[in-house]
Amino acid sequence: MMKAAFFDIDGTLFSHKTHAVPASTIRALEELRKRGVLTFVATGRHISMLGDFLPMDELCFEGIVSLNGQYCRNSEGVIYHCPFPKEDIAALLDYLKEHPHPCILIEEDQMYINFHNALVEKVQAAIRSDMPAIGDTDRGYTVPIYQALLYISDEDMDKLPPLPGIRFSRWRLGSPDLSGADLYPASGGKSIGIAKVLEHYGIDKQDTMAFGDGQNDVDMFGAVGIAVAMGNACEEAKAAADYITDDVDSDGLWNALKHFGVL
Helix, strand or coil, X not given: XXXXXXXXXXXXXXXXXXXXXXXXXXXXXXXXXXXCCEEEEECCCCHHHHHHCCCCCCCCCCEEEEHHHCEEEECCEEEEECCCCHHHHHHHHHHHHHCCCCEEEECCCCEEECCCCHHHHHHHHHCCCCCCCECCHHXXXXXXXXXXXXXXXXXXXXXXXXXXXXXXXXXECCCCCCEEEEEEECCCCHHHHHHHHHHHHCCCHHHEEEEECCXXXXXXXXXXXXXXXXXXXXXXXXXXXXXXXXCHHHCHHHHHHHHCCCC
């Protein structure tokens, strides 16, 4: 019996073609709630950004697995959190002072970037996000940092120093020129965040589903009973999934839930 379902945002709940959540997806989430299935967002994004993409007044999620699993909460409070090891984030910041690349640091309640450039402008426009506020990234030496977003080419990425406490999830937004990486603790990931949430609610892995389309969803797919890749997913996500549904713009989420008899 299905008891919980986890959903990525970009390319899964939210279409970057229409800049909206498909009507069939909204209907599917409503039907899941009526059937007593707990629904969770599982995203690399910060909680403060959700309202920019999802109609939160219509979609009543039970909780949120944010920052690629590093910060999980529900209406009652924080379920689990996991910041970077201090020595690794310090090594990254030291490197960026000598080899400048734009980098967003994400704390519990705020996020900020060291500087803007043309790549940041292009990426933020592509993902329909405002330019991040410029802040003092030296804060990363002393306060907990849960995730970082590095705007960097593949070539320069390979020049980064060894950072054993940091995991990298590379991304490209339809063009080699729009590239970068999500950085999160090597001991974390969406799979860890989801496992902590399931433990909190007393739900077995076999009674869960997850939907995603990105490289960072591969990790999530191993934490649930049924993993569904959207038709528009990257090849890594498709290879790791139990089932490949239609694109987000072709009622993929609704069709997958019908396929498995959940709806």
